[in-house]
Amino acid sequence: MSRNSRTVLGLVGVVVTMAALAWVAVPFYSWFCRVTGFAGTTQISSAAPDTVLDEVVRVRFDANVDKNLDWTFRPMQTKMEVRIGEDAMAFYEAVNNSDETITGTASYNVAPEVVGYYFDKIQCFCFTEQTLEPGERVEMPVNFYVDPELVDDRDANWVRDITLSYTFHRTEPKQAALDVAPAKNVN
Structure with a gap:
């Protein structure tokens, strides 16, 4: 695998990870606030x-x-x-x-x-x-x-x-x- 292919694959992984984290952020924050009384x-x-x-x-x-x-x-x-x-x-x-x-x-x-x-x-x-x-x-x-x-x-x-x-x-x-x-x- 070439260096460019590894870079592209790494960037795709970062994008997928960021999208997944954004998707779970709202329910996680809601759960966190309910459990801790935060905000x-x-x-x-x-x-x-x-x-x-x-x-x-x-x-x-x-x-x-x-x-x-x-x-x-x-x-x-x-x-x-x-x-x-x-x-x-x-x-x-x-x-x-x-x-x-x-x-x-x-x-x-x-x-x-x-x-x-x-x-x-x-x-x-x-x-x-x-x-x-x-x-x-x-x-x-x-x-x-x-x-x-x-x-x-x-x-x-x-x-x-x-x-x-x-x-x-x-x-x-x-x-x-x-x-x-x-x-x-x-x-």
């Missing part, structure tokens, strides 16, 4: 822990809407105090202000970022697409707790104020999501 990514849990501490955290609720989505979206409470480990529930409201059926999906994070590993959601409207008819108003619950292990983490044990923030984005509906009714219609 304020919250955790998912099936139930709150048995341990509830006497220490309290204040959770503030924030809501945003992408400019391409003609919805009004807001937290129904601006803040609440919960004991660490306590099962808590908050509600958000969404209203479709347009004259068309629109599907949206919420992205979320918590701040400060270091608390993402300890903020666990049990149930959340952000796990599924939300489809609203023209003028429809829904109340959407988020059931969560703050993991008691927070107090043992020297990098996060100082946190007593948490902001849970959602941004709704317009999405194209998937058929499976249309078969699920996660939100409560209050019209």
Whole structure:
């Protein structure tokens, strides 16, 4: 094999490797954020822990809407105090202000970022697409707790104020999501 052939073969190998790494980067990053709480990514849990501490955290609720989505979206409470480990529930409201059926999906994070590993959601409207008819108003619950292990983490044990923030984005509906009714219609 000539030197030029080896060079071309090496460059093709580099291109294939780079393409493969680019292909796995997004799912790997998503997995990494879910596992570590990096960038304020919250955790998912099936139930709150048995341990509830006497220490309290204040959770503030924030809501945003992408400019391409003609919805009004807001937290129904601006803040609440919960004991660490306590099962808590908050509600958000969404209203479709347009004259068309629109599907949206919420992205979320918590701040400060270091608390993402300890903020666990049990149930959340952000796990599924939300489809609203023209003028429809829904109340959407988020059931969560703050993991008691927070107090043992020297990098996060100082946190007593948490902001849970959602941004709704317009999405194209998937058929499976249309078969699920996660939100409560209050019209």
